[in-house]
Amino acid sequence: xxxxxxxxxxxxxxxxxxxxxxxxxxxxxxxxxxxxxxxxxxxxxxxxxxxxxxxxxxxxxxxxxxxxxxxxxxxxxxxxxxxxxxxxxxxxxxxxxxxxxxxxxxxxxxxxxxxxxx
Amino acid sequence: xxxxxxxxxxxxxxxxxxxxxxxxxxxxxxxxxxxxxxxxxxxxxxxxxxxxxxxxxxxxxxxxxxxxxxxxxxxxxxxxxxxxxxxxxxxxxxxxxxxxxxxxxxxxxxxxxxxxxxxxxxxxxxxxxxxxxxxxxxxxxxxxxxxxxxxxxxxxxxxxxxxxxxxxxxxxxxxxxxxxxxxxxxxxxxxxxxxxxxxxxxxxxxxxxxxxxxxxxxxxxxxxxxxxxxxxxxxxxxxxxxxxxxxxxxxxxxxxxxxxxxxxxxxxxxxxxxxxxxxxxxxxxxxxxxxxxxx
Numbered sequence: 001x002x003x004x005x006x007x008x009x010x011x012x013x014x015x016x017x018x019x020x021x022x023x024x025x026x027x028x029x030x031x032x033x034x035x036x037x038x039x040x041x042x043x044x045x046x047x048x049x050x051x052x053x054x055x056x057x058x059x060x061x062x063x064x065x066x067x068x069x070x071x072x073x074x075x076x077x078x079x080x081x082x083x084x085x086x087x088x089x090x091x092x093x094x095x096x097x098x099x100x101x102x103x104x105x106x107x108x109x110x111x112x113x114x115x116x117x118x
Numbered sequence: 119x120x121x122x123x124x125x126x127x128x129x130x131x132x133x134x135x136x137x138x139x140x141x142x143x144x145x146x147x148x149x150x151x152x153x154x155x156x157x158x159x160x161x162x163x164x165x166x167x168x169x170x171x172x173x174x175x176x177x178x179x180x181x182x183x184x185x186x187x188x189x190x191x192x193x194x195x196x197x198x199x200x201x202x203x204x205x206x207x208x209x210x211x212x213x214x215x216x217x218x219x220x221x222x223x224x225x226x227x228x229x230x231x232x233x234x235x236x237x238x239x240x241x242x243x244x245x246x247x248x249x250x251x252x253x254x255x256x257x258x259x260x261x262x263x264x265x266x267x268x269x270x271x272x273x274x275x276x277x278x279x280x281x282x283x284x285x286x287x288x289x290x291x292x293x294x295x296x297x298x299x300x301x302x303x304x305x306x307x308x309x310x311x312x313x314x315x316x317x318x319x320x321x322x323x324x325x326x327x328x329x330x331x332x333x334x335x336x337x338x339x340x341x342x343x344x345x346x347x348x349x350x351x352x353x354x355x356x357x358x359x360x361x362x363x364x365x366x367x368x369x370x371x372x373x374x375x376x377x378x379x380x381x382x383x384x385x386x387x388x389x390x391x392x393x394x395x396x397x398x399x400x401x402x403x404x405x406x407x408x409x410x411x412x413x
Contacts, residue, residue, distance in 0.1 A: 013234065013237060015237045015266070017233070017237070017266040017269075017270065018233040018270060018273075019270065019273075019274055019338065020233070022338075023338075047259075048259065048262055048263060048266065049263070050263055050266050050267050050270060050343065051267065051342035051343050051346060052266075052267060052270035052271075052274070052340075052343055055338050055339050055340060055342065056338050059338060059339040060337050060338050060339075061413075062339075063337035063338075064337070069413050072413035073410075073411045073412075073413045076413060077409075077410075078409045078412070081409060082259075084256060084259050084260070086409060089409060089412055090412060091342055091346075092339075092342065093412060093413055095330060095339055095341065095342055096339045098330070099339040099341070100339070
């Protein structure tokens with residue numbers, strides 16, 4: 001089964017900017033994954049997007065090692081993304097992988113960079 | 119009743135913020151009083167900084183004070199922008215006829231939960247505003263994205279009662295200034311708690327502005343919004359200033375300036391200046407065409 005999710009309908013707006021709206025999409029995605037359904041996120045009509053929205057909608061998928069990259073590449077696809085927004089997906093995915101790979105490591109590195117230990 | 123005279127010139131320079139923060143500090147322990155802010159001596163007050171004054175007034179009102187803006191006649195003869203942007207009317211001061219251009223982005227207050235209203239505000243004030251100088255759609259989209267990243271940051275980190283915002287176009291200089299102020303938890307306090315140390319105020323802001331640094335906890339990653347704004351402002355040759363607690367941090371013409379001020383603000387002021395010149399269009403070095411197998 002393939003579920004096509006028209007973002008602008010699910011969040012009732014053309015600006016995909018808030019964390020809360022990102023959360024809505026995240027829950028739709030995992031709801032379908034639980035049913036072993038593939039999901040296509042359709043960004044048709046979305047005129048503005050932020051990393052705050054994408055962190056919630058997509059970044060969260062990497063939490064607690066819920067889903068592997070292989071699984072996500074197989075079960076989640078993106079269509080009708082504006083060219084100007086495409087780079088945000090790569091940033092968010094890269095950031096989420098690093099963030100969840102080692103939360104503690106991030107905090108240590110942050111401290112070290114301030115105090116000049118690295 | 120206590121009356122305070124607003125200084126003659128308030129700009130978005132360090133001394134302008136010092137003056138605004140000093141006003142804020144003057145009434146730090148004032149509760150349940152009537153306070154008059156006099157515009158008698160004001161000659162110039164940078165329009166977008168109305169958001170800061172609005173936040174200061176709101177904070178005073180929370181503490182049971184009644185705040186009035188008085189003696190505005192002289193200033194109104196010099197400049198009517200505080201009527202055009204709605205700041206004076208918001209505080210009960212009106213004039214019969216408002217003349218002048220359409221270069222203002224209205225002064226508004228938003229609750230943390232009013233992201234949809236903020237969407238509508240940006241739509242009407244920026245997208246549908248005939249006074250907004252012509253610029254490319256790509257540049258316009260990036261400007262709006264930056265404004266929303268900052269608004270989301272204020273909403274999710276400040277945990278404030280209201281977010282105050284106001285802006286101004288300067289068609290001659292082809293600049294857009296917008297100021298977003300929250301009176302919630304400061305960046306300084308969030309960063310100190312997160313790092314569990316006592317870093318200087320401006321150093322805390324510096325930390326928060328770096329890509330990948332976040333004070334967020336839980337399952338939603340963060341740390342991109344402010345870093346993206348930093349990158350964009352650099353490319354756009356614009357300006358961003360952050361004042362939080364007594365920390366001041368500025369990125370302008372590629373240079374970061376940071377210092378601790380003499381006075382403190384119980385929230386965060388973010389002042390953005392965008393350059394609308396077409397020749398400052400840019401391309402992301404890492405533009406992505408193919409979204410297959412991106413995960």
